Amino acid sequence: MTRSAAAADLFRFSATAHCPRTQARCGVFHTPHGSIETPRFMPVGTLGTVKGVTPAQLAATGAQMVLANTYHLHLQPGEAIVAEAGGLHRFMGWDGPLLTDSGGFQVFSLGDINVISDEGVVFRSPRDGSRINLTPERSMQIQMALGADVAMAFDQCPPYPASENDVAEACRRTHAWLERCVASHDRHDQALFGIVQGGTFPHLREQAARTVSAMDLPGIAIGGVSVGEPVESMHQIVRQLAPLLPRDRPRYLMGVGSLREMAIAVAQGIDLFDCVLPTRLGRHGTALVGGERWNLRNARFRHDHSPLDSSCACAACTGHSRAYLHHLFRSGELLGRILLSLHNLTQLMRFSAAMATAIREGCFAEDFTPWEPGSQAAHTW
Known part of the structure; x- marks a missing residue:
C-alpha cells in the first residue's frame, strides 16, 4: 500500500539537521496551509479555540500548528456547520496548519459513557444523552468535513494499567480500524496519520510500530502514553519505538508537553508534541x-x-x-x-x-x- 502521488507531494517532510550526539533532528513538515519547523510543540484547541487566546495572539507565541478534536466538534457545533463556513481554518480564523484528533482519546477518557466493539464505539452524549456511534468511517467523514491538514486514525487507547490480553485486543482493533480509515479516507489535501498503541508491553509496541509503519502514511504517532503510567515507562516506550518508525516522516508523540519529557523524546528523534498543560496551568x-x-x-x-x-x-x-x-x-x-x-x-x-x-x-x-x-x-x- 503506497500513498497517492498527490498526498506525497502536498505533505513532505525533510530533515534539515541532525544532532551528532543523539538521534535528535530538525525538520520541516510541509502542508497545504504552511510548513511546520520541527521539533515543535502544538497547542490544543479542542473546540476550535485555544482557551482564552485569539488566533493573532496564538500566532505571536510562535505557534505553527494547532489541534482540534473530532468528537467535541461533532457534538458542538457539528461538522456540517464547520463545512458551511468553508472548513475549520475559516471557521476559527486560523490560517496555519491544523490537526484533528480522531475521537480515539475519548474512547479512553470517556470510558464510563461508551461501549467498544469491533464495529466502533457508542457514546452517550454528555449534552443530551443521545446515542453517538463513532466508527473509523464516521471519524474519517467528520475529519474530512472539518478539513484540517492532518487527520488522525481512529484508535483504541487502552487505560493504564491494563492486562496484556486487553492491550493486545486494543492493538488488534486499532490496526483493523486503521485499515478501515485508510479505505474510507479520500481527501487528498488532508494527510492521514496512523497511531502506534501497545501500552507498556514492548513486544506489542514493536509489533504495532511495524504494522502501522507498513501502511506508508504521511506521518505516524505514538499514542497511549501520559495516561497514568510511570514517566520512565513512557521514556522507555519512546526509546524503543523511535528507531522503528520511518525516518522520512514526521513522528508525533501524543499528549506530552512537559519540558523534560519533550527533550528526552526529541533526543530519540521525535518531532511533534501536543498537550493541554500550558494553558491549563x-x-x-x-x-x-x-x-x-x-x-x-x-x-x-x-x-x-x-x-x-x-x-x-x-x-x-x-x-x-x-x-x-x-x-x-x-x-x-x-x-x-x-x-x-x-x-x-x-x-x-x-x-x-x-x-x-x-x-x-x-x-x-x-x-x-x-x-x-x-x-x-x-x-x-
Missing part, C-alpha cells in the same frame, strides 16, 4: 519560568514589581509585573488567565526553537536546560 495561576512552575497566587509575589521572566517577550512579561499578575488572580480577573496562558505557550515555543538551535549547533542533549546560565546551550534561550 495558566488558567489556574501557574507560570512556567526557567524550568519551574510558579504559583502566582502565592503571597511572595504581592510586592514583586519585576517582570515575570525578563528573558521572555510575551505580553505578560513585557507589559506587567509579578505583583500585577498576582493581583489579577487574587481578584479572579479573566485577564490573568489570558496572560499566563500566553506566557506558558510562548515558553513552549521558545523551548521548541531552542532545541532546534541546539541541534543545529551540536550542543543538544537529553537533559537540555537552556535557561541555566552555565548551560552550553544558554545562548539559545
Whole structure:
C-alpha cells in the first residue's frame, strides 16, 4: 500500500539537521496551509479555540500548528456547520496548519459513557444523552468535513494499567480500524496519520510500530502514553519505538508537553508534541519560568514589581509585573488567565526553537536546560 502521488507531494517532510550526539533532528513538515519547523510543540484547541487566546495572539507565541478534536466538534457545533463556513481554518480564523484528533482519546477518557466493539464505539452524549456511534468511517467523514491538514486514525487507547490480553485486543482493533480509515479516507489535501498503541508491553509496541509503519502514511504517532503510567515507562516506550518508525516522516508523540519529557523524546528523534498543560496551568495561576512552575497566587509575589521572566517577550512579561499578575488572580480577573496562558505557550515555543538551535549547533542533549546560565546551550534561550 503506497500513498497517492498527490498526498506525497502536498505533505513532505525533510530533515534539515541532525544532532551528532543523539538521534535528535530538525525538520520541516510541509502542508497545504504552511510548513511546520520541527521539533515543535502544538497547542490544543479542542473546540476550535485555544482557551482564552485569539488566533493573532496564538500566532505571536510562535505557534505553527494547532489541534482540534473530532468528537467535541461533532457534538458542538457539528461538522456540517464547520463545512458551511468553508472548513475549520475559516471557521476559527486560523490560517496555519491544523490537526484533528480522531475521537480515539475519548474512547479512553470517556470510558464510563461508551461501549467498544469491533464495529466502533457508542457514546452517550454528555449534552443530551443521545446515542453517538463513532466508527473509523464516521471519524474519517467528520475529519474530512472539518478539513484540517492532518487527520488522525481512529484508535483504541487502552487505560493504564491494563492486562496484556486487553492491550493486545486494543492493538488488534486499532490496526483493523486503521485499515478501515485508510479505505474510507479520500481527501487528498488532508494527510492521514496512523497511531502506534501497545501500552507498556514492548513486544506489542514493536509489533504495532511495524504494522502501522507498513501502511506508508504521511506521518505516524505514538499514542497511549501520559495516561497514568510511570514517566520512565513512557521514556522507555519512546526509546524503543523511535528507531522503528520511518525516518522520512514526521513522528508525533501524543499528549506530552512537559519540558523534560519533550527533550528526552526529541533526543530519540521525535518531532511533534501536543498537550493541554500550558494553558491549563495558566488558567489556574501557574507560570512556567526557567524550568519551574510558579504559583502566582502565592503571597511572595504581592510586592514583586519585576517582570515575570525578563528573558521572555510575551505580553505578560513585557507589559506587567509579578505583583500585577498576582493581583489579577487574587481578584479572579479573566485577564490573568489570558496572560499566563500566553506566557506558558510562548515558553513552549521558545523551548521548541531552542532545541532546534541546539541541534543545529551540536550542543543538544537529553537533559537540555537552556535557561541555566552555565548551560552550553544558554545562548539559545
